[in-house]
Amino acid sequence: MPEGHSVHRIARQFALHFVGHPVAASSPQGRFAAGAAQIDGQVMTQAIAVGKQMFLEFDNGLWLRVHLGIYGAWDFSGDITADATIASSNGRMGQTNQKGTVVPPAGSGRAAHEFEDSLSSIGAPRRTRLRMAEQEVEGTLESFPPPPIGAVRVRLLTDATCADLRGPTACDILHPEEVQAVIDKLGPDPLLDPGKAAEDRFTATVLKKPTPICLLLMDQSVVAGIGNVYRAELLFRARLNPHTPGRDLPEATVRALWKDWAKLLTIGVETGQMMTMDGLSKEAYDGAMASRADRHWVYHRTGEPCRVCGTPIVMEEIGGRKLYYCPKDQA
DNA sequence: CATCGATGTTGAG
């Protein structure tokens, strides 16, 4: 579900509410019992997002590494940050934040489900997963922590905040060298490496490869954090033919791609939404935002008219994923 | 209520 921006937001929740606190770790589902035992009771010392992966460090030197994959999700409850405060570039947190619901009062069994769509724009009420909320309402709403619902792989708990992880692709306890090894395999992340070195690294890699740019953008070793939505939208925003080999692109174009990714990622972290249409008129933008399915330039818009030229958007399968683009504007 | 598909990655063949 999440692309890079969601993972940064989740890491921010951990930095704000778990780092510096002793954490009770368990695996209600049982499948991660041994791993949880290794960090149970330790103080969390750091929370970092790199691309789509998150690393939580504990006082005994061990790290919990989580990759949500396509199904995974964290649900926060208790004392959580419910606004859209931006995380600063190094994973340090912004200073202003209003607290979310503490121990939920009757009628608001809201779990803060962190994915891109979970917050509407700044100040708007948090959307919750109805199914879970209902069950919590019927269940032990008055209690904290809430009873785990469904297959909770890991539960992390301070005295005020509860985080439940379900359905991750990866969930491991790692030693520092192993964390470094994972990070070393990932390409640059604009929020982790805000300097020009990251842009240079991305640019050099792309300019070297015969691979189509649409595949390079999805390659986490080339650039970390881009997924299928941002890929399609970045290519459209650049009016780039997705099949252009990386090495055939002008250097300035590659650098512009990087800068646009950094911009979209920052906006995504701030708002919790994949905002990719900042060029539209207000009327067109409001119309597009009204519908979840209509939020993007090309993503998931097969056959619909291009917002710029009216040509039907094309979808093709490449690298096992669906690629959307305008055959005219991105010729 | 059943089925499908998804903002992802891994590993088998």
Added chain:
DNA sequence: TCAACCTCGATGG
């Protein structure tokens, strides 16, 4: 190249 992983919202009957 494709199934598996494992979850849930959207869709269709």
